[in-house]
Amino acid sequence: MEENKKKQEEDVKIYDKEVYISQEKLRTIILIIAVFLIGFLAGYFSKDVINETKELEKIENANTASYNENIE
DSSP, X not given: XXXXXHHHHHHHHHHHHHHHHHHHHHHHHHHHHHHHHHHHHHHXXXXXXXXXXXXXXXXXXXXXXXXXXXXX
C-alpha cells in the first residue's frame, strides 16, 4: 500500500515537471510572438512617418530653391 502511494507521488512529481516545462515553452513562444508583433507594427507605422518626413523635406527644398531664385 505504501509502495503504491510513493509511486503515485513520484508520478505526480514527474507530471508536475512535465506541465511546468510545457508551460515554460508556451510562455517562451508567446513572448517571441509578442516581440515579433511589436517590431512588425513599429516598422509598419514608422514607414509612414519616414515617408511623410521625406515629402516634407522635398517641399522645403523646393520652397528654398524657389526663394533663392527669386532673391537672385
